[in-house]
Amino acid sequence: MRFVSYNTPTGPSWGILVGESVVEQQNLGANAPASLQELFDSTDNRETLLADLASQAANSPTVAVDQLSLLPCVPKPGKVICLGVNYIDHANEGGNTIGDYPAVFLRCSSSLLAHKAPLQVPKISDKLDYEAELAVVIGSRARFVSESEALNCVFGYACFNDATLRDYQRKTAQWTVGKNFDNTGGFGPCLVTTDELPEGCVGLRIQSRLNGTVMQDADTANMAFGVARTIALLSEAMTLEPGDVILMGTPGGVGYARTPSVWMKAGDTIEVEIEGIGTLINEVCA
Ligand SMILES: O=C(O)C[C@H](/C=C/C(=O)C(=O)O)C(=O)O
Numbered sequence: 001m002r003f004v005s006y007n008t009p010t011g012p013s014w015g016i017l018v019g020e021s022v023v024e025q026q027n028l029g030a031n032a033p034a035s036l037q038e039l040f041d042s043t044d045n046r047e048t049l050l051a052d053l054a055s056q057a058a059n060s061p062t063v064a065v066d067q068l069s070l071l072p073c074v075p076k077p078g079k080v081i082c083l084g085v086n087y088i089d090h091a092n093e094g095g096n097t098i099g100d101y102p103a104v105f106l107r108c109s110s111s112l113l114a115h116k117a118p119l120q121v122p123k124i125s126d127k128l129d130y131e132a133e134l135a136v137v138i139g140s141r142a143r144f145v146s147e148s149e150a151l152n153c154v155f156g157y158a159c160f161n162d163a164t165l166r167d168y169q170r171k172t173a174q175w176t177v178g179k180n181f182d183n184t185g186g187f188g189p190c191l192v193t194t195d196e197l198p199e200g201c202v203g204l205r206i207q208s209r210l211n212g213t214v215m216q217d218a219d220t221a222n223m224a225f226g227v228a229r230t231i232a233l234l235s236e237a238m239t240l241e242p243g244d245v246i247l248m249g250t251p252g253g254v255g256y257a258r259t260p261s262v263w264m265k266a267g268d269t270i271e272v273e274i275e276g277i278g279t280l281i282n283e284v285c286a
Pocket residue numbers: 083084085086087090094096131162169248249250
């Protein structure tokens with residue numbers, strides 16, 4: 001099943017994406033949770049609820065997805081935990097090595113951006129780089145979970161563009177500022193439940209395209225730390241809550257590692273596609 005989040009005059013809502021159409025929350029029956037967060041929190045009766053939503057969606061009126069004002073897949077996640085240097089080709093192009101523990105940093109929900117919303121070049125930097133990434137959305141509380149149990153805690157997956165201001169990322173040893181400019185974290189187009197994808201999302205083609213030119217082209221099987229291992233490791237340190245998001249790092253081909261460097265600029269279109277999930281599209285604006 002595929003979920004989208006969107007804005008309404010009364011606040012954020014959600015729906016089920018069927019092709020290019022959406023069945024809105026209010027048309028999904030009396031049991032439809034009021035918010036996506038409520039759906040993530042409904043861990044006891046999740047399977048029954050999803051089955052009920054699927055059958056409601058099959059017989060309900062729809063609206064074209066283009067008519068909705070989309071929000072990031074999870075509009076206000078409690079945590080967005082990001083992995084850096086998680087693909088060998090990206091580690092190599094940056095002159096880095098992959099250690100025995102992932103590089104972990106955080107993104108704020110204020111930096112997130114919807115599918116088709118403008119990705120902003122800030123006033124204070126023009127070193128805006130793209131990073132195609134797999135986003136994992138947590139569906140049940142995880143604390144000290146083993147690697148073999150970890151995937152049971154996943155609700156679904158989406159595409160993410162971890163767009164980064166490289167000069168700000170490197171001003172200090174902490175990457176946080178360069179990774180948290182407003183309107184830089186593209187998150188969409190939809191959240192796809194785990195049953196539609198291979199276990200751990202292994203073996204999916206992941207690409208970024210800038211103005212139609214392929215910039216990154218990799219297989220999610222090349223992640224050094226896979227989804228299960230990452231969840232197990234993170235859950236040793238912190239409680240992962242329903243609705244939290246984990247970004248799995250980016251493959252080789254980023255703009256800063258090219259000669260000459262490639263930066264996104266106003267008027268560009270950047271796409272992140274993951275096989276079986278969809279294509280996240282953002283136009284770049286000043
Ligand atoms: O250069 C570095 O220190 C690594 C850094 C990693 C960024 C990521 O966010 C990632 O790998 O997904 C970089 O390449 O800038």
